[in-house]
Amino acid sequence: MAKRSNLTRARLRAAWIFLAPMLIVLVLVAGWPLGRTIWFGFTDASLSNMSVYHFIGLDNYLVKSGGAYYGVLVDPVWWHAVWNTVRFSLISVSFETVLGLIVALVLNARFFGRAVVRAAILIPWAIPTIVSAKMWGWMLHDQFGIINDMLSHLGLISHPIAWTANPDTAMWAVIMVDVWKTTPFMALLILAGLQMLPSDCYEAARVDGVHPVKVFFRVTLPLVWPAVMVAVIFRMLDALRIFDLIYVLTSNSEGTMSMSVYARQQLVDFQDVGIGSAASTLLFLIIAALTIVFIFAGRVKVSD
Template sequence: MSARLARRDHRAAWLFLLPVIIVMLVVALWPLGRTFFFAFTDAYLDDPSVYSMTGVDNFLEVINDRSWWIAVKNTLIFTVISVAIETVLGLAIALLVNEAIPGRGLARAAILVPWAIPVVVSTKIWEWMLNDQFGVINKVLIGLGLIDHGVPWTASGSLLMGVVIFVDVWMTTPFMVLLILAGLQLISSEIFEAAEVDGIPAWKRFWSITLPMLRPAIGVAVLFRVLDALRMFDLAYVMAASNESVMTVSIYARDRLISFQELGIGSAASTWVFLLVALVAIIIIGVLRLDRAAGT
């Protein structure tokens, strides 16, 4: 009887998943397949119907391009630093708003504001605020005596990556807060109450109880954030267009595809981006599975 129920539940699950699978095949697999096909051609965007097969030449041209490796370096630097900062800040803020403090509901709502604003709007707001002539950030720093003249935050190649990371942290930390806070809500308060009664210090409760039980939630949050950061395009492009200081792999692929109209090479670059993101996703998921197995 139980085996029959299990089979029925299994069939019902597949029936519910079937529409999602069909939609994913239509909206994801077909474009990916077309991109992968054109990556082996010399097609141009102005007339994609005219092309000849080039084998792996496009892939080799991309990986032999100095700009591609600059984009890879920038992408990895941005991903590692921004995700690390967002994870630490997200954990700290989630722990704070999880406490029974006055105005907790208002604080949770306020945290969502940066994440709710469209990326392009947020980027332009910060670009104006950081302007070296009339930006409020420079005026405040000059007023405090920290600088004596306006700093060209978004025009200096040495500062641009830091600015992009700062704006991304401001925009995306709420996402980490939400996911980590959801994990905190699943931890029974009785565990902490029992530990407090036993006289265990707060730091030890955090290190021995809170952090281990939050590892799955933090792992999922980091996975989503890393995958999103690796394909980051809009923030850096709106802030600095194709400036090499913040050029990411997605911007590189866009430039070859749109600016140079090279559909074949642009598709090859896009395929490399897809493979990079897929590889990182596989590694992170493998680490999460090993961690879960070790925990059980």
């Protein structure tokens, strides 16, 4: 027992030694900027002069002055950005999960040319987001976009639609582009989970004559559920901090403004590092809280 305990301690020491360089780099690359951002959220720093600033406590978050409240927490634009981000994340990730599961099931089946289809399905995800956004921006253009042209020839619309400029369609246009781009990512993660499923369960179900639909809900879905939840958590993390796609397609429009776009507007357009850092800190806390909720709600074991 003593030898085993000494061996375990030796392995733990070796593990920490090998992990130390990565942890140091992670602290320098991620921890230091995050700490600076949180600190600036308690100051009146301005982008025009970052060397001169004063500690003002929680004033950037909430302060009462002259009988009125000011700060990020009472800014209606901020809360509208929060709602836009949450709505975008829930809708897009839901569509991507369902479509990704369907694509993964298809790619997991045996058919001629499966390797080529698996490679081709990853093309939308492989294209950089900025390139995808610009490409779809041209396609959705109300004057010379191919989407309006196709819908007009099919008789589905009588006049061109400004998809990204119209408040009624802008968010749905952004969601559509995001679903097109990141569904392959979800399919890839779920497919990895499907590849690890034991074949004996399916052989037993086939021998017993169980209907394929019942096999999916009783066998496949429960077994692949951990992989699905991991994919959902990864995509939710990415969706909650969405910036580039929304900013390229709709710029600073309040109808589609996300929390990241709001923080960028405060930091760059208004030169207010304090407010922008406070918004970024709130974004970090919201993402961390929702991630914990999804881990517990989805019954995901982090250790596995």
